[in-house]
Amino acid sequence: MTIAATFPLDPTATPTSAAERAARMVDPGFGRVFTDHMAIAHYNATDGWHDMAIAPRSPLTVDPACAVLHYAQEIFEGLKAYRTAGGPALFRPDANARRFQASARRLAMPELPADLFVESCRALVRSEIDWIPDSDGGALYLRPFMIASEAFLGVKPSADYVYMVIASSVGAYFKGGPKAVSIWASENYTRAAPGGTGAAKCGGNYAASLAxxxxxxxxxxxxxxxxxxxxxxxxxxxxxxxxxxxxDDGSLATPPLSDTILAGITRDSLIALARDRGLTVREERYALDQWRADAASGRLVEAFACGTAAVVTPIGSVKAASGNFTIGSGGPGQMSLALRDALVAIQRGAAPDPHGWLDRL
Structure with a gap:
């Protein structure tokens, strides 16, 4: 069996009508409009990965003793498919596949082969191509995830797992362009500690951030x-x-990767694009008090966050118990927007792709 045939389509008997789909995609927001199908695969030690398919999206039925409900053994990813002049394309799914494997190792879960990860995403996009919005800024957001599915009570790695990919039509994260946000610097809560799961993309890290x-x-x-x-x-x-x-000298800095920081694919892409432009990008530690001092002196002219959902989010101001400060003019900066525009142009096939990041279907 070729890799392209490993996720055969089992079409839903009740597809969304074209009219209903169009109505739901007018203003989809983010993560609220879901497509008709999902990718699914099962794992156990005896059979390995098996029963792979593109199946109708439906609720899950799990035992009340299902391991994921009690011990949070689960991981996930996030990536997008775009409409381009050459057809639909995924952005760097191979990088997501490698990170998914790294997360699995940290959570004592089986590693999904990278080619199966990529093909599950490709097969789902092929089946849901009509759900990719035509609107400016629209995309099909994919959420691959894996959960421990064995029914037992006891702290040990599960014997059984389910892997799935669901898809959601999304619109532009910021209508009218990116807007500067305000940030609270938490001096009480921490997200992750050395030796913990901070570098893994697992739900527990996000739950820990909610307070x-x-x-x-x-x-x-x-x-x-x-x-x-x-x-x-x-x-x-x-x-x-x-x-x-x-x-103010045109250089950029970002915290260095460690076991407490997620290796963002957007982060990696922006570093590459900045260096392509001859800019200096340092991966170094940067303290909150230095951030405040540099903003006050004018040495720091911009700050921005980045990720799959919004791509680039300018940071205008910071509040903290130890003192508040504004960055530059308090609005989106030129460098932030230029790097965002350069990355989005590649993602949408509107600019050359020198790094081979687009995976065209």
Whole structure:
């Protein structure tokens, strides 16, 4: 069997009508409009990966003792498919496949072969191609994930797993272009500690960020940024995004990857694009007090967060118990927008793709 035939289509008996699909895609927002099908595969030690298919999207039936419900053994990914002049294309699915494997190793889960990961995404996009919005900024967001499915009570790796990919039609994250957000720098909560799961894309990391995010909202901020768990000084990442700093000499800095920071694919792409332009990008630790001082002196001119959903999110102001500050003019910066536009142009097939990031179907 060829890899392209490993996820055969089992079409739904009740497809969404073209009229209903069009109505739901007028203003889909993010993560609210789901397609008719999903990719699915099962794993156990005896059979390995088996029963792979593109199947009708439907609710899951799990035993109340299902391992994922009690011990949170699960991982996920996020990537997008775009309409381009040459047809639909995924952006760097191979990088997501490698990160999915790394997350699986950290959570003591079986590694899904990279070719199966990529083909599951490709097969699902082929079946759901009509769900990719035509609107400016629209895309098909894919959410691959794996859960422990064995029914038992006891702290050990599960014997059984289910892998799935669901798809959601999404619109532009920011209508009218990216807007600068306000950030709450949490000096009480931490997202991850050395030796923990911070570099894995697992739900527990996001659950751990929610109390701090709620604190940020209560302080009138849009997002929260976390400090390191050891010294409580150094900027690490937001609840779901990496962060960059832009200085008055045109250079950029971003916290170095570690076992407490997720290796963002958007982060990696922006570093490559900046260096393509001859810009200096440093991967180095940057303290909250230095961030405040550099913003006050004018040495720091921009800051932005990045991730799959919004691509680039400019940061205009920071609040913290130790003092508030504004970055530059408080609005989106030129470097932030230029790098975002360059990346989006490649993702949509509107610019050359020198790194071979587009996976055209």
């Amino acid at each position: 701090a995010q709620s604190e940020a909202i209560a302080k009138g901020c849009d997002q929260v940024v976390f400090l390191d768990a050891v010294e409580r000084r150094y900027i690490e990442e937001l609840g779901g995004m990496n962060i960059f700093f832009v200085f």
